Amino acid sequence: MADEDPVFETTTGPVRVITAASLFDGHDAAINVMRRLIQSSGAEVIHLGHDQSAKAVVDCAVQEDAHAVALTSYQGGHVEYFTYIRQLLDEAGCEHVRIFGGGGGTITPPEIRTLHQSGISKIYSPDDGRTMGLMGMIHHLMGLASEVNLVGDARLASIDGPVTPDDMAKVGLLMTLSESADDATFKAAVDKARSSDKEVPVIGFTGTGGAGKSSLLDELMLRIQRDNPGKKVCLLCVDPTRKRTGGALLGDRIRMNSLSNNDLFMRSLASRGSGSEISANLDRAIEVAKAVGFDMIFCETSGIGQGSDAITSVADHSLYVMTAEFGAHTQLEKIEMLDVADVVVLNKYEKRGSEDALRAIRKQVRRNRNLFDIEDEALPVVATIASQFADGGVDRLWCKLSDIVGFEASEPVDEMGARKGVIPPERIYYLSEIAATVREYHAGHEAVAQQLRLCQHLETAAKHATERGAKAIAADLQAQIDEILESLEDARKDLAEFRSLAEQYSTGEFTYHVRGKPFTVKTTTESLAHSDIPRVALPTFADDGELFSFIKKENAPGHFPFTAGVFPFKRTDELSARMFAGEGEAERTNRRFHYLSQGQDYVR
Structure with missing residues (x-):
């Protein structure tokens, strides 16, 4: 700076x-x-x-x-x-x-x-x-x-008795005191706010930078809420302070979609020169969370290196999150957390090389802990895909963690590491199916249009032959026309209805119905030069094939395939008002709507 x-x-x-x-x-x-x-x-x-x-x-x-x-x-x-x-x-x-x-x-x-x-x-x-x-x-x-x-006097005075996790503002103030107050002030505030003396498990969440710790933590929160509704969970997430500016980006919340549930409380902490992956006052923040009665506490560190294990000094249990990009297998021998973590998590298991990495991590954990006589599934190693909905690996991680802390957990449904697309396999080609259906629709009607065109030409030829006295030729042509018309009954009906509609439009007025209610509208508008301009301009094709193609691809407004709109005409007897809605309860939006609609002839 x-x-x-x-x-x-x-x-x-x-x-x-x-x-x-x-x-x-x-x-x-x-x-x-x-x-x-x-x-x-x-x-x-x-x-x-x-x-x-x-x-x-x-x-x-x-x-x-x-x-x-x-x-x-x-x-x-x-x-x-x-x-x-x-x-x-x-x-x-x-x-x-x-x-x-x-x-x-x-x-x-x-x-x-x-x-x-x-x-x-x-x-x-x-x-x-x-x-x-x-x-x-x-x-x-x-x-x-x-x-x-x-930490003004008025705010400090608000802590005048026991505080619970539901008192978010007071818990937030206590967390601020844990970072900034002297020992005497902090101890006095915590003693006054204490509402619980129960034992609370503290889970340390650590791992390399970019391993997906926050995303994985978010997925765990969803499972905790599902299996243990009403349990209060505190999340303490540490990010590093930049030495040059003294500022910090505390960005873990951007991954935490589960925080809309108020049973979760999250506090972001900066390292503030601690020289470690945890804040110097993380232990005091944990003390606050225990004192106000949270049921479980998660502490997430910033990204760590091979020899870092500071989280073990404040957490009862720890999880180490890593990816397959750890380098040569010998690098695993240098990672301290593979010795001490209660569970080792290989996240982003969908990436190339993850299966080999999982085997290597399991071998290293076996060697580190002398666990040579148990199955792979019993090892404290789990492969997860935190970015995947309802991932079976995250389910298994929560099962292992719930056994450690004594919480309820549902049985996993999917296999660990099973890769699932956003679209189910049986529907993976749904876009091509839609495109094929549309192409078949157009191809089928193009064939009908060709038949209509041929029939129209044959009718013209038959009429000309009759006028010239070529009765045999006229009879043969009429036989061909009758044969073609057998398959064109619906198409000829569509043409007749469209021409009838065009004739109604030309009269200057048109009546249509919406939910059984008739609406009569003018089909023209007057220009500044007092000329009548059609509000809807319909084609005047003489060729039946061209007209049929138009009907099936575009048609008039209010008619299938509704390319030109759902309603035949735009309403002119009411004012459309764009409103901002979605904030707050429905009653608030409704009051604003009534206020903005005052004096309008039509309100929908």
């Missing part, structure tokens, strides 16, 4: 900022740039990714006890989204959390004023970008966020 760059510190250490893109918003390029700059300014950034609901953002801010939330919104529902987050934070007792946002030109100046009046700390506009500059906006955000005092 350059010498002239400001340093932002708070009463509890680095600024903690939640970053995300709003619900229904897939535009994450801007928030990715901003969160990198916020991190480079010394903040601990908890990144959630894109398409995040207000509840997900607020739950994260409460559990992480953040100073600020920084969001981007380009989907048009920003006023509702930001104000709802403010409301939920206030209801959770987190009025101190600052909210920052941006959306380029999507958020207009009047809307920015409305949001500022609603308690949003700052919405950055394109004008702010021009006047303040990119780093100016980042420093402005960091300056306002650093003013928040997470």
Whole structure:
């Protein structure tokens, strides 16, 4: 960091900022740039990714006890989204959390004023970008966020009795004290908040960087919730602090899809110069989780090397997660965790070379622990594919872990390491089946169109022969026509109905029915030059084959195959209004709908 760059510190250490893109918003390029700059300014950034609901953002801010939330919104529902987050934070007792946002030109100046009046700390506009500059906006955000005092007297006074896992804001505050308070203050707070003295298993989750620890942990959480509903689980996930800037990317939450269940509590911790894969205060965070009554505690470390085993100093049991990319088999002899881990997990088993790697790991574990007289399946080695839905390997891992900690576990259904595609094998060619069906549809109707064209030409020839007095030729042609017409009854009916429809359109009015209700509409519109212009322009093909092809490929609006639309005409007697829905309970959306619909003639 350059010498002239400001340093932002708070009463509890680095600024903690939640970053995300709003619900229904897939535009994450801007928030990715901003969160990198916020991190480079010394903040601990908890990144959630894109398409995040207000509840997900607020739950994260409460559990992480953040100073600020920084969001981007380009989907048009920003006023509702930001104000709802403010409301939920206030209801959770987190009025101190600052909210920052941006959306380029999507958020207009009047809307920015409305949001500022609603308690949003700052919405950055394109004008702010021009006047303040990119780093100016980042420093402005960091300056306002650093003013928040997470351990003020009023907040500390809120811990006035036993705290349970359901008191997320208080648990979050206790976690903050575990990272920043002196021993006396921390001990006093924990003693006051203690609601449980039961023994709680602490599971250490460690492994190489990029091995899929967070994804695997997420899959385990889904199985814990399925087999042990109501059990409270605390997740403590450590990521490294960058020495150059003092900032950290705490990105494990982006993989944790199971956190929508409030039986799970997750706290992201930065190593903060501990010189290890765990935080220097991880033991105090574990003490908090035990004191408030969680039923199980998971501690996930940052990526480790061959000789690292710091997790064993704080965990009762440990899992070591690795992949097949460990190099030569002799490298396995150097990995300390193969000696001490309760379970060794070979993740990403779908990758090439994983079967050989599994055999090598099993051999090394046998040698390390002198387990030469048991079957492979009984070894504490499991192969998993965490990215695969309902993976049998993860099921077996949970069975082994549940036996260790005394939780319930369902029997695995699939085999360990069984590779399953997103599409079942019997349906793997469904797209080609759809394409083949469509091709057959068009080919069949093209053949009918050729027959119609031939029949029309024969009728013209027969008429001409009759006029010339060639009765024998005319009779032969008529016989051919009669033979062809036997297979064209439905096609001729379609042509007659279409021509009748075209004639109705030409009268200037047309009546159609929707759910039995008649709607009469004008089929023309008047131009500025007072000319009648058809609202629907139908073809005037003289060739029956061409017309039949049009009917089967496009047809008029409101008719099969509905290429031109489901309804015959666009409604002109009501105003369609695009509304932002999906945030909060249904009653909230319904109230907003009624408010926006006031005075409209038609409401659907």
